Amino acid sequence: MALDPSFVGRSYPPGAVYEVGREKIREFAEAIGDPNPAYVDPDAAKALGHSDVIAPPTFAFAISYKAASLVISDPELGLDYSRVVHGDQKFAYSRPVRAGDRLAVTSTIESVKSLAGNDIVQIRGEVHDASGEHVVTAWTKLVSRAADTAESGNDTNGDA
Amino acid sequence: MAAAISYDDVEVGTELPARDFxxxxATLVQYAGASGDFNPIHWNExxxxxxxxxxxxxxxxxTMAVAIRVVTDWTVDPGAVEEYGVRFTRPVVVPNDERGATVHVTAKVAAKLDDNRVRVDLTATADDQKVLGMSRATVVLA
Structure with missing residues (x-):
C-alpha cells in the first residue's frame, strides 16, 4: 500500500535517554569480533585522545533504530513492518559515541516513496548528548517489499 | 585524534589491508544479543x-560492522571515521554447517579531500558476490 507523502518532514521527539555503558560497548565489540583496545581499555582510549572507551562506528545504530522503531510502528504511516528489509544505512559523526554518554535521538521522516510496489521510507536520527552537542546522525532507509514478491534483500533504486 | 596513517603517505588508489571475516x-546469535536485533531471519531457518x-x-x-574494520584497523583510532554508509544489496546466507559464511572486504583510497580527509571505498563480497553497494567512508588521517 502506498505511504502517505504528507509524512515527509514529520519529526518525533526524543524518547527515553540511552545511557552508554562500558560493558555494553565491550559486549558489542566482542560480538563483532573487534579487539581494538579503544573499545575496552580506558587508558588506550585516552592515549588516542578520547575521555573514555569509545564505541565501534555502527554501535550508534542500536540507539537510533530504537527511536526509529517508534516511527515505523506509527499506525498512521501505514508501513507493513513484517515485510521490511534494511535498504541503506549511513552515519555522520561529530565524535564517536563513548561510555558515559547520555544520548537522545530525534527522528525525522526524510522521504517516503513507492517504487514498483515497494514502500520506501528514509528516517534521519539526530543523536545528541546531555549537553545538547551533536554526536552522530544516522540515516536508515527501510523497504517494505511488495506483497506479491518473495525476493530476499531488496532491489530498489532509491537514492541514498 | 591521532590516526596512525599520515595523509601525506597515501594517494588515490592506496589499498588498505584486505580481510576475511x-x-x-553462533556469531549471529551473539550479535543478536549484543545489538538487540532478534529478528528470527538471523537465527531461525x-x-x-x-x-x-x-x-x-x-x-x-x-556485515556493515565488520567491513569498517578494514578502515579502523588501518587508522588504529576508530574515532577517525567521520562518515560511513552502505547499501545492503544482497543478503549473506549463513548455512548451519562447519563452514558458515565468509565476508571478504577490500578497500582503497578513492579521493583525497581537504583537511587531511580521505574517502575510502570498500567492497564486501560473500561467495564472490557483492553484498554491500555504495560502501564508503570519510576518514581523517594524521
Missing amino acids: PISR KFAREVGLPDVIAHGMF
Whole structure:
C-alpha cells in the first residue's frame, strides 16, 4: 500500500535517554569480533585522545533504530513492518559515541516513496548528548517489499 | 585524534589491508544479543524459509560492522571515521554447517579531500558476490 507523502518532514521527539555503558560497548565489540583496545581499555582510549572507551562506528545504530522503531510502528504511516528489509544505512559523526554518554535521538521522516510496489521510507536520527552537542546522525532507509514478491534483500533504486 | 596513517603517505588508489571475516550461526546469535536485533531471519531457518529466504541470513548491520574494520584497523583510532554508509544489496546466507559464511572486504583510497580527509571505498563480497553497494567512508588521517 502506498505511504502517505504528507509524512515527509514529520519529526518525533526524543524518547527515553540511552545511557552508554562500558560493558555494553565491550559486549558489542566482542560480538563483532573487534579487539581494538579503544573499545575496552580506558587508558588506550585516552592515549588516542578520547575521555573514555569509545564505541565501534555502527554501535550508534542500536540507539537510533530504537527511536526509529517508534516511527515505523506509527499506525498512521501505514508501513507493513513484517515485510521490511534494511535498504541503506549511513552515519555522520561529530565524535564517536563513548561510555558515559547520555544520548537522545530525534527522528525525522526524510522521504517516503513507492517504487514498483515497494514502500520506501528514509528516517534521519539526530543523536545528541546531555549537553545538547551533536554526536552522530544516522540515516536508515527501510523497504517494505511488495506483497506479491518473495525476493530476499531488496532491489530498489532509491537514492541514498 | 591521532590516526596512525599520515595523509601525506597515501594517494588515490592506496589499498588498505584486505580481510576475511568468518560468520557462523553462533556469531549471529551473539550479535543478536549484543545489538538487540532478534529478528528470527538471523537465527531461525524455518522462519527464514517461510519469508522466502534461502536460509538464515546475517544481520546487514553485522556485515556493515565488520567491513569498517578494514578502515579502523588501518587508522588504529576508530574515532577517525567521520562518515560511513552502505547499501545492503544482497543478503549473506549463513548455512548451519562447519563452514558458515565468509565476508571478504577490500578497500582503497578513492579521493583525497581537504583537511587531511580521505574517502575510502570498500567492497564486501560473500561467495564472490557483492553484498554491500555504495560502501564508503570519510576518514581523517594524521
